Amino acid sequence: MSFAELGLIPELQKAVADAGYTEPTPIQRQAIPIVIAGHDVMGGAQTGTGKTAGFTLPLLHRLARHASTSTSPARHQTRALILAPTRELAMQVYESVKTYSKYVPLRATCIYGGVDMNAQIQELRRGIEIVIATPGRLLDHVQQKTINLSQVEMLVLDEADRMLDMGFIPDIRRILGLLPAARQSLLFSATFSDEIKKLADQMLKNPQLIEVARRNMVSETITHVVHPVSSGMKRNLLAHLLRHQPDTQALVFVDTKIVCGRLAHFLERHGISADAIHGDKSQQQRTETLEAFKAGKLRVLVATDVAARGIDIDELPYVINFELPHTAEDYVHRIGRTGRAGHKGNAVSLVCAEEKHWLNDIQKLIKLEIPQEIVPGFEPEPEFFEAGSRGGRGRRGSADKADGGRERAPRAAQPAAPRAERGGKRPGRSTIAPDGFDFSKPYESSIAAPAAETAGTTAKPDEPPRRGQRPVAFLLGGLGRK
DNA sequence: AAAAAAC
Numbered sequence: 001m002s003f004a005e006l007g008l009i010p011e012l013q014k015a016v017a018d019a020g021y022t023e024p025t026p027i028q029r030q031a032i033p034i035v036i037a038g039h040d041v042m043g044g045a046q047t048g049t050g051k052t053a054g055f056t057l058p059l060l061h062r063l064a065r066h067a068s069t070s071t072s073p074a075r076h077q078t079r080a081l082i083l084a085p086t087r088e089l090a091m092q093v094y095e096s097v098k099t100y101s102k103y104v105p106l107r108a109t110c111i112y113g114g115v116d117m118n119a120q121i122q123e124l125r126r127g128i129e130i131v132i133a134t135p136g137r138l139l140d141h142v143q144q145k146t147i148n149l150s151q152v153e154m155l156v157l158d159e160a161d162r163m164l165d166m167g168f169i170p171d172i173r174r175i176l177g178l179l180p181a182a183r184q185s186l187l188f189s190a191t192f193s194d195e196i197k198k199l200a201d202q203m204l205k206n207p208q209l210i211e212v213a214r215r216n217m218v219s220e221t222i223t224h225v226v227h228p229v230s231s232g233m234k235r236n237l238l239a240h241l242l243r244h245q246p247d248t249q250a251l252v253f254v255d256t257k258i259v260c261g262r263l264a265h266f267l268e269r270h271g272i273s274a275d276a277i278h279g280d281k282s283q284q285q286r287t288e289t290l291e292a293f294k295a296g297k298l299r300v301l302v303a304t305d306v307a308a309r310g311i312d313i314d315e316l317p318y319v320i321n322f323e324l325p326h327t328a329e330d331y332v333h334r335i336g337r338t339g340r341a342g343h344k345g346n347a348v349s350l351v352c353a354e355e356k357h358w359l360n361d362i363q364k365l366i367k368l369e370i371p372q373e374i375v376p377g378f379e380p381e382p383e384f385f386e387a388g389s390r391g392g393r394g395r396r397g398s399a400d401k402a403d404g405g406r407e408r409a410p411r412a413a414q415p416a417a418p419r420a421e422r423g424g425k426r427p428g429r430s431t432i433a434p435d436g437f438d439f440s441k442p443y444e445s446s447i448a449a450p451a452a453e454t455a456g457t458t459a460k461p462d463e464p465p466r467r468g469q470r471p472v473a474f475l476l477g478g479l480g481r482k
Numbered sequence: 483a484a485a486a487a488a489c
Contacts, residue, residue: 085487087486117488136489165485165486166485257484305486306486
């Protein structure tokens with residue numbers, strides 16, 4: 001099976017060949033003919049399956065074919081609109097469109113917030129057939145009348161479930177209202193909740209269903225492992241692990257922006273090249289950091305879930321969950337950054353006692369029992385092994401409520417104990433680990449952020465995650481929380 | 483629970 005057999009015009013086949021691809025992936029085999037035929041599509045493809053090319057190629061095909069067969073007055077009007085939930089994702093789709101459109105006379109641009117609007121306005125004035133955008137800035141342009149969506153023939157909603165999570169639905173509806181009713185629409189989503197189905201009902205006509213991998217499934221090329229560890233020792237364990245894989249890159253996920261910045265700083269100060277990416281960084285910083293990581297100039301990228309979905313990094317060998325995500329779906333998305341395109345990948349999670357509950361949710365969703373390996377010198381607190389599979393969740397939850405102490409008590413004991421004991425607790429063994437990491441330094445002092453970074457923040461970097469108060473949600477399982 | 487996204 002070749003791209004030629006899928007019916008793509010020669011200009012696109014040539015661009016595909018230039019990019020080094022010879023065989024379409026399963027989703028491309030399915031999606032390309034359906035989109036070329038003009039059908040609406042509801043696509044459920046796992047990431048790393050070639051989904052982006054799966055819709056950009058037939059989209060370019062249709063636009064190019066149409067332009068060549070008519071003297072359209074709508075030349076250089078916006079004819080295709082692709083919406084993505086994050087700026088980086090929009091940029092990535094834009095790169096794909098640019099790659100494949102090099103031999104067709106179609107213009108594309110990327111529209112997102114956080115950067116100067118004037119440059120985008122200038123660009124739009126040139127006449128742009130394909131606009132890739134995040135919803136907020138697009139509506140901004142609509143309001144300023146610097147974009148006209150009345151001639152849009154094709155709409156793509158990428159990562160629709162993510163858009164839903166992020167509260168984009170009102171924006172999406174507004175945008176849908178600005179588009180011609182006679183158009184082709186494609187909707188891609190990793191999961192199919194009722195809300196997604198509702199949205200699909202509203203925006204798709206007789207959609208063809210494309211579902212390559214069973215939803216929520218994770219790539220079989222990924223090796224999962226959990227390292228049980230006390231929350232206070234996570235940073236040190238991370239440094240330890242990274243030192244034992246000196247030549248590999250890793251994407252490290254954390255739950256909050258504060259931990260994100262501090263962890264990157266911690267790694268830097270321990271000789272591991274690292275930077276942070278999260279929503280409070282300037283767009284320029286975000287772009288530069290991601291580029292540096294993709295180019296291999298940066299060894300470790302510490303990220304919030306801004307980078308959890310869709311971001312494509314060539315042959316990334318490691319995704320490390322420094323903190324376990326609180327929903328199982330997020331785990332699937334995060335680790336989906338590795339093991340892409342048939343490559344091998346490793347999903348490593350550092351899990352403390354408080355996070356065991358989420359681990360159970362994850363294992364249930366991915367239908368896999370993740371092996372647990374304790375790294376010598378980084379043993380978890382004894383609580384980790386208590387109370388079987390539920391990790392003492394209910395017990396702790398009710399205790400917190402009962403003492404009315406804003407769940408201070410159990411948590412205060414947590415950082416305090418290791419801090420006081422760290423220096424003296426390990427006299428029996430060398431305080432210098434085999435990898436050269438100096439464990440003799442007290443925990444707090446070895447991670448203390450410089451004054452500038454600490455100023456204005458109150459949260460502790462390694463505070464154990466707050467316990468979720470979702471007793472009902474647990475019982476409901478995946479039935480329908482949220 | 484926090485994250486993301488428009489000014």
